[in-house]
Amino acid sequence: xxxxxxxxxxxxxxxxxxxxxxxxxxxxxxxxxxxxxxxxxxxxxxxxxxxxxxxxxxxxxxxxxxxxxxxxxxxxxx
Amino acid sequence: xxxxxxxxxxxxxxxxxxxxxxxxxxxxxxxxxxxxxxxxxxxxxxxxxxxxxxxxxxxxxxxxxxxxxxxxxxxxxxxxxxxxxxxxxxxxxxxxxxxxxxxxxxxxxxxxxxxxxxxxxxxxxxxxxxxxxxxxxxxxxxxxxxxxxxxxxxxxxxxxxxxxxxxxxxxxxxxxxxxxxxxxxxxxxxxxxxxxxxxxxxxxxxxxxxxxxxxxxxxxxxxxxxxxxxxxxxxxxxxxxxxxx
Numbered sequence: 001x002x003x004x005x006x007x008x009x010x011x012x013x014x015x016x017x018x019x020x021x022x023x024x025x026x027x028x029x030x031x032x033x034x035x036x037x038x039x040x041x042x043x044x045x046x047x048x049x050x051x052x053x054x055x056x057x058x059x060x061x062x063x064x065x066x067x068x069x070x071x072x073x074x075x076x077x078x
Numbered sequence: 079x080x081x082x083x084x085x086x087x088x089x090x091x092x093x094x095x096x097x098x099x100x101x102x103x104x105x106x107x108x109x110x111x112x113x114x115x116x117x118x119x120x121x122x123x124x125x126x127x128x129x130x131x132x133x134x135x136x137x138x139x140x141x142x143x144x145x146x147x148x149x150x151x152x153x154x155x156x157x158x159x160x161x162x163x164x165x166x167x168x169x170x171x172x173x174x175x176x177x178x179x180x181x182x183x184x185x186x187x188x189x190x191x192x193x194x195x196x197x198x199x200x201x202x203x204x205x206x207x208x209x210x211x212x213x214x215x216x217x218x219x220x221x222x223x224x225x226x227x228x229x230x231x232x233x234x235x236x237x238x239x240x241x242x243x244x245x246x247x248x249x250x251x252x253x254x255x256x257x258x259x260x261x262x263x264x265x266x267x268x269x270x271x272x273x274x275x276x277x278x279x280x281x282x283x284x285x286x287x288x289x290x291x292x293x294x295x296x297x298x299x300x301x302x303x304x305x306x307x308x309x310x311x312x313x314x315x316x317x318x319x320x321x322x323x
Contacts, residue, residue, distance in 0.1 A: 038247065042205060 004051070004077075005070050011046045012066060015039065025067040043069070051077045080303040083108030086156040087302065088149065090139065090196065091166030093120040095265035096215060099291025100163055100298045105130060107299050109161065112152040139166050139192035140184060149199035158207065161302045162200040164193035164214040164237070167230075174228045182229045189233035190240070197244055201253065210253035211302040214241055215294070218261045218317050234259075238313055245311030254310035258297045261317025264288040285318030 009023045018033050029035040029043065044060045047053070047069060053076045055063070063069050087104050091097040092113035101111055101124070111132040115121040118136045125134040133155045137148045153159050167189045170181035197212050204210025219227055220234025238257050245255040262268060262279060268288060271279070280286060297316050300306055315323055 038205075038250070045202065045206070 002070070002074070004074050005066075007050060008047065008066060008070050008073065011050060012043065015043055015046060023066055025070065026065060028065050030064065047073060053077045079305055080107055080299050082161075082299070082302065085109045085160040085302075086112070086152075086158055087161035087163060088112045088114060088135075088152040088156075088159060088196070088200070089163040089165055090114045090137075090148075090192070093117060093124045094165070096260065096263060096291050096294050097165045098124055099295040100165055100215075101128065101132075103292065103295025103299045104161070104163075104302065105132065107303075109302075110156060112155055114148060114152075114166070139188045142187075142191070142195065145192045145195045146199060149196055149203075153203055159200055159203050160207070160209060161211045161213070162196055163298060163302070164196060164212070166192065167215065167217075167233070169227070169230050171226045171230070173226055177228060185229035185233050186236075189230070190236040193237055194240055197240070197255070201244070201248060204253045205248070205251045208252040210248070210251075211306075212241070212244065212253065212255040213298050213301045214255075214257045215298075216257045216259045216313060218259050218315065218321050220259065221313075221315075221323050222321050241313075242311045249310055252307070254301070254307065256301045256306075256310060257313040258294060258301065259313050259315045259317070260289060260294050261315070261320045262288050263294060264290055283318040283320040285320075287318065289316060289318055 012023050013020050016033050016035055027033055029040055044055050048055055051073050053073055059072060063072060087109045089097060089101045089111060092101045093115045101113055105111055105128055112135050113121055113125055113132060114135045114137050116138050121134045121136060125132055135151050137144050139145055168185055170185050172181055193214050214237045216237045217234040219231045220238060223231050241255045241257050293316050297314050
């Protein structure tokens, strides 16, 4: 598992208060992890801060699973 | 009660009549302020008069990019942002049939759009902190209407609707969003009214007098306080009874 994946999952666990084993790469934030749209906004803010990337709104809208977040960050972090 | 020690606030239109009274009231309860206004000299003079370690941030609220930069500047200066007071407002009164596009646009841009931009930006640090207070100064005419003020009344009613939507979006994060709606408040604007008009005005106010800036300051302090945490999406009318809504 990549270092990005570990850090992303840690943030998801902390923000959504879900069990770590539920945070698989295929898990959907809304359907599987119980996030609402405001949670997604907060997660994106937390990812931006953790990884020093900027995630514009149109990209953020496409992030629906844990894997989407990891891939976007890996592709865009400095 | 209503102690704001350790809290920080951004107040727009801070050197104006109501704005300066709101700023004084927040500072008196212990808040540290970022005072925003467009008249730099007036703003600096007010900051000096207020004493303490408040900061002055000049900003033209008709300029969207400048508005978007204001909350980040305030956060940088204050370290955090607990309270946003959208107080700044302009009037461009005219009968609707004579109202020019720019008179409409200016009032909506400064009174409503800037308030939205600031609230949107302020929600970010407030969400992180799981605490925030957004208070917008609206007006009795936003609820009752007033001839010659279609633009102003629309902007003030707009603040109420906007605040209710934001209140629903942000309540789960400890952020409350409310409005204070002043009636007629004694100011440079009302001082110059002809006596006959003043008489007519007072006849419509059960309290029999104009309000003072401090009356608005006290209402803002309440909504900004920790004690008001269960009050959100509301409009507090401060008008001596002239409209009971």
